[in-house]
Amino acid sequence: MTAQLLWLALLACNENGINPILVPPDPTDTDTDTDTDADSDADADSDIDTDTDADSDVDADADADSDADADADADADTDVDADTDADTDPLFAPEIDVNPLAIEFGYLPPTTTAQRPYTVRNLGAGDLVISSLSFSGPSVFAMPGAPSFTLPAGQAVTLNVLYTSNGGDNDGTITIVSNDADEGTITIPVASSSVEPDLVLDPPVVDFGAVDLSCYETQPLTLTNVGGAPLTVNSITLTDPQGASVLTNIPGLPLTLQPNASTAVDVRYNANVTGVLASSVSVASNDPDGVETALVTGSAALRTATDQLVATANPPLDIIFAVDQSGSMDSNATGMANALNDFVTGVGGVSTDWRVGVVTYDDGCFNPFSGGAGWFSATTPNYLADFGPAARLGDQSNSNNQDTEALFSVVGASLLQTGAGGCNAGFLRTGGYLHVILVSDEEEQSTSAPWNAVQSAQAAFQAYVSDPALLKVSTVANLSQCGSGNPPNFILTGYRYEAMANATGGLALDICAGNWGAQMASLGNSTASNSYIALSEEADPSSILVTVNGTVQPSTGWTYNSTTNAVVLVTPAAPGSLVQVTYDVLPSCTP
16 A cells, blocks of 8 residues: 555656656555665565665666666756757757858969858857868869867858869869758859950050141040950050040949940040150950050141132022021011122122022922012012012911021922922022022021931932032021020020031121121122132131142232131132132131
């Protein structure tokens, strides 16, 4: 009975967290021994004293083979207390972290050495023991550092892999063995590539050509990586013994260009000294071909130009006046009309075979003169009286006057009407000179092609003459931004009119000058004169040389008109004569 009670008591101890080795009572035991003292009885059937016999002892026995003691035994085989062993307790385990998990060297030129770092961290609470750190792969890779080490909790170490390039594809593996329970072995792939960067400089020769003395010009030099690997630009340098060129807009260096990516620098040539420019731009990078170089060439000198005239006998002259009808033009139209006689006198000195049409409406039809004619000539009665009303016909309130400030379009319409069935049919003559005169105090404002650009409008005008040299477009335009009632910087200055006149050898006169008599005379003389040679570039007057059929003319045989930039012969050249004017061109740039 006593043994059974003891069994129940031991069961209760087990439920309270004590883990003794329980020996159940022998149901056949009839021993009524109730000895509870600390005797040394070796009888295992009923002894519950402090006997040290390992067969049945349930007291505080220290024997490790059969100990069932429920106290705080430290034996690891049966220990269930608050053990702090890091190998078995996750709260105190190490945790490895490696970054990066792959190492890529890309392409490096042969014999070049580089290194890439990787970091090992212990994110756990126990010591991280790196028992093995090894590398497998070709000898172009090297991994200095201890093969084993210990990282306390929260600590990290950064190691390096070295690569001495052989220019090829290489692969290796770093293997890290540790006491991390989940990631005991970690591998890091290491690789290099044979794909190369390739630097191309465009253009290979930066050629400035001839630059006017005291001027400068700038051209871009583009750097492009046409290879398959990233390109690192380390330096961009200019070599110029003359000191006449400089580099600007250089990007920050070193600069990495991915495949097919580009960047640019500007090369500026300061043409301050006569002579030939010979400099170069060198770009150092990781391109295996080495340093790439672009040559820089040019020259600085006074530029010369030659204009010429072949004198003709009584040539046919077809002249079109296109006049802006906006309200601000009233006084200018009147001044122009009053000076028509000066124009006719100038034209008459060139040829008696001339005709003039005046257009102000969008449809391009010439305004009528006496007798209903669409144009007038030397034989038209009362043309001096009719010219004024014709030049002032229309205003912007008229639906047929909406293009009045777009005179390229208006002239284009008038030329189109010279075809068969048009209202101006028969006006143009084969082999005749065509002189278009545009008069406006605003900028040219055509919006539709081809009239919305000077170059395309010029080409369209030239289609109506048998030789482009027979076309001349002159203008009396707002070249100094005058005019009342218009705010500053409004659409005033006739840049496009001036550009068209310069492109065709015509005159560009300033409507702000108000000297209509002199300006109309100049327009008449320039139509196709045997004595008037318009210069295509601004001339240095002291350098002008005039020849007729190859014979140099004395300075008393001609004059230079700086206002119109033209040479006028004192005696007109005989029909068939070749007149040539050679001169130095004044610099047109801003120094």
